[in-house]
Amino acid sequence: MSKYLSCKQVEALLKFFTEGNLNPKLEEFVKEHINNCPECKKKYNYLNKNLRELQKEPHIQEQKLKKEFISNLSAYMDNELNSNENIKIKKITVGNQLARRELEKMYNYQKILQASFEKTKNSAKIDFSKEIVAKLANEEYYSTEYFKKICILFVLLIIFIICGFGYLYL
Numbered sequence: 001m002s003k004y005l006s007c008k009q010v011e012a013l014l015k016f017f018t019e020g021n022l023n024p025k026l027e028e029f030v031k032e033h034i035n036n037c038p039e040c041k042k043k044y045n046y047l048n049k050n051l052r053e054l055q056k057e058p059h060i061q062e063q064k065l066k067k068e069f070i071s072n073l074s075a076y077m078d079n080e081l082n083s084n085e086n087i088k089i090k091k092i093t094v095g096n097q098l099a100r101r102e103l104e105k106m107y108n109y110q111k112i113l114q115a116s117f118e119k120t121k122n123s124a125k126i127d128f129s130k131e132i133v134a135k136l137a138n139e140e141y142y143s144t145e146y147f148k149k150i151c152i153l154f155v156l157l158i159i160f161i162i163c164g165f166g167y168l169y170l
Contacts (some may be wrong), residue, residue, distance in 0.1 A: 005033045010040045018048050069099055073106055 005013075010033045016022050017030045034041050069092050075081050076089045092099045 005029050007033075007037060007040055010034065010037070011043065014040075014044055014047055018044070018051055066098075070102065073103065077103075077106055077110060 010017075010030055013022060013026070013030050017027060020027075022030065034044050069089065072081060072085055072089055076086060081089065093103050094100075
């Protein structure tokens, strides 16, 4: 192979050169040509700049997508999203392996929580929610009864005080 490459040869190798996919000897020839040829150097700089921007852009979009996906994941699982957001989550999940893993993790957590709730509920043989609601209903009744009794005592106390002052001054 000749030590000197033509512009067409360098142009064909430029993509591989910017990605670092050339053997060291060929890379050296391309480097030498780029350093000596202003046109090829211009193309190299342009290609290199665009490749760096493309590498950054998906990362930024992925982070934004990940935040949006994770923030809506719980609502998606509970069927609380509108149809557009629901479709977005489905598209992300289909097209992104990390999103699928995250969704699978959430479903597994949900199954574990549901199983532990059922196990606790069955072992206690009591529906705690009904018991709590019944107690709250009864306490409201008791608190009303106590309030009535306190009001009656207060009125009686005032009557006795008035009668006592009336007896003293008569």
